[in-house]
Amino acid sequence: MRLSLFSRLALGYLVIFLLVTAVSAYAIFQLHRFDELTESVLKVDTRILEYEKILADSLLSQSRYEQKFTITKDEALYKQFLTLKQDFYVQLATALALGDSSAGTLLSKIHRDYQSYEELVAREAELLRKKKIYVQSQFKEEKNRIVDQMLASLEKLRADQQQATYTKVRELAEAAEQAREISVVITVGCLIVIVVMSLIVTRSITRPIGLLKSKTREIAQGHFEGGLQITSPPEIGELAAAFNLMCDKLRELERMKADFFSSMSHELRTPLTSIKEGTGLLLDGVGGETTDKQRKLLAILAEESNRLIGVVNSLLDLSKMDAGMMTYEFEWVSLDPLIRRAIAEITPLVEAKQISLESSVDLPLPAARIDPERILQVLRNLLGNAVKFTPKGGRVRVVAKPANGKLEVSVTDSGPGVPAESLTTIFEKFSQGSHKGAHARHGTGLGLAIAKTIIKSHGGEIWAESQLGRGSTFVFVLPC
Ligand code: ADP
Numbered sequence: 001m002r003l004s005l006f007s008r009l010a011l012g013y014l015v016i017f018l019l020v021t022a023v024s025a026y027a028i029f030q031l032h033r034f035d036e037l038t039e040s041v042l043k044v045d046t047r048i049l050e051y052e053k054i055l056a057d058s059l060l061s062q063s064r065y066e067q068k069f070t071i072t073k074d075e076a077l078y079k080q081f082l083t084l085k086q087d088f089y090v091q092l093a094t095a096l097a098l099g100d101s102s103a104g105t106l107l108s109k110i111h112r113d114y115q116s117y118e119e120l121v122a123r124e125a126e127l128l129r130k131k132k133i134y135v136q137s138q139f140k141e142e143k144n145r146i147v148d149q150m151l152a153s154l155e156k157l158r159a160d161q162q163q164a165t166y167t168k169v170r171e172l173a174e175a176a177e178q179a180r181e182i183s184v185v186i187t188v189g190c191l192i193v194i195v196v197m198s199l200i201v202t203r204s205i206t207r208p209i210g211l212l213k214s215k216t217r218e219i220a221q222g223h224f225e226g227g228l229q230i231t232s233p234p235e236i237g238e239l240a241a242a243f244n245l246m247c248d249k250l251r252e253l254e255r256m257k258a259d260f261f262s263s264m265s266h267e268l269r270t271p272l273t274s275i276k277e278g279t280g281l282l283l284d285g286v287g288g289e290t291t292d293k294q295r296k297l298l299a300i301l302a303e304e305s306n307r308l309i310g311v312v313n314s315l316l317d318l319s320k321m322d323a324g325m326m327t328y329e330f331e332w333v334s335l336d337p338l339i340r341r342a343i344a345e346i347t348p349l350v351e352a353k354q355i356s357l358e359s360s361v362d363l364p365l366p367a368a369r370i371d372p373e374r375i376l377q378v379l380r381n382l383l384g385n386a387v388k389f390t391p392k393g394g395r396v397r398v399v400a401k402p403a404n405g406k407l408e409v410s411v412t413d414s415g416p417g418v419p420a421e422s423l424t425t426i427f428e429k430f431s432q433g434s435h436k437g438a439h440a441r442h443g444t445g446l447g448l449a450i451a452k453t454i455i456k457s458h459g460g461e462i463w464a465e466s467q468l469g470r471g472s473t474f475v476f477v478l479p480c
Pocket of ligand 1: 381385389413415416418432443445446448
């Protein structure tokens with residue numbers, strides 16, 4: 001299902017809301033039940049027990065008054081009986097009004113019995129007042145029977161109510177226990193549902209974001225291949241589509257850049273090489289006799305074309321490096337011939353500057369897996385810099401030896417040295433150190449950056465050690 005991020009979150013919150021509402025509704029229902037039971041115990045059962053006591057006491061008092069009246073014929077006693085009779089009816093009606101069904105049946109029976117009893121008492125009082133002869137014991141027996149019957153009913157009422165109260169309290173305790181268990185189950189269930197749902201929603205959001213993140217990293221490293229296949233959630237799906245579009249554009253740009261550099265390399269290098277060759281031929285006298293002045297100018301031309309070819313090569317290397325398109329052809333070879341070749345190439349310049357160039361190579365050097373052309377490029381750069389920065393009469397020394405299971409090559413010169421704060425920055429692109437005045441030299445600030453990339457691509461390390469004014473040593477190590 002392709003739900004949007006908003007819908008996912010909204011749905012998640014809705015489910016949580018419904019679960020919480022369900023738990024709350026259950027809690028409210030249980031509380032209502034407790035309330036009903038408690039109210040029934042407090043308002044009905046306890047009060048019926050109170051009325052039972054009042055009615056029983058009243059009945060016994062009435063019986064005492066009417067019996068005393070039959071003996072003494074004292075009307076005041078009969079009046080007391082009548083007053084209690086009124087109260088009895090009121091209490092009975094109030095108890096009946098409480099509306100308890102089981103108590104209602106007994107109270108109605110008491111009501112009927114009481115009517116018979118008070119009729120009997122009224123009839124006897126009438127006979128007594130008219131001084132008629134009647135069988136007193138018969139009346140007494142009948143009244144006692146009815147009073148006993150009513151007391152038994154009241155007794156039963158009390159027992160029933162106590163039993164009802166006990167049942168309700170037990171019910172209350174059971175309901176509380178049940179509510180506790182159900183609440184725990186519902187709460188745990190809700191928590192599980194909430195956690196699982198949060199995990200699902202979060203995962204469905206973070207997974208595509210994670211994919212986007214790793215793809216962005218790949219792009220940052222210059223890998224534009226392979227699109228992102230994300231369709232859900234739609235917002236991230238759209239982002240992924242835009243991302244894929246961006247990848248396509250970047251791929252296209254990369255291709256255009258590579259095309260541009262290869263054509264530029266051809267366009268710049270070909271005429272520069274022709275200029276260099278032409279100048280060389282003119283210097284060799286192929287174009288006829290040249291004057292000293294012309295020869296000097298031609299020499300400057302040749303040197304500058306060489307320098308330009310070097311700059312173009314460096315720029316091309318740099319762009320390849322940036323595009324991650326630097327290619328290497330690795331092979332297992334010894335560094336010794338490369339060092340000799342680099343020294344041989346620089347020797348004319350060394351002699352022109354009257355510098356002493358020594359080399360110390362621990363033969364035989366172990367073979368290393370290298371791209372010879374690229375390593376030669378590094379050696380040329382380090383030796384070129386050493387000779388460039390070393391003043392006339394100075395010294396340059398090349399040392400190559402195995403060290404700690406690796407191959408170590410160092411180029412030491414007696415030049416101006418590199419300030420401590422520049423020892424690492426000189427390996428960055430376009431960094432040219434801080435040589436001023438006599439030490440300021442032409443350069444692009446690219447040589448060491450390219451050398452570092454080449455050495456790193458060989459799994460090696462390159463660094464500089466120097467004391468200002470006392471020369472510098474550039475060292476690189478290669479696995480072997
Ligand atoms: P470039 O020499 O073309 O400027 P590099 O990357 O080869 O570029 O060198 C960067 C900077 O490092 C130089 O400009 C210079 O300041 C410093 N440097 C390099 N080699 C030496 C050296 N042997 N002695 C003193 N400074 C050096």
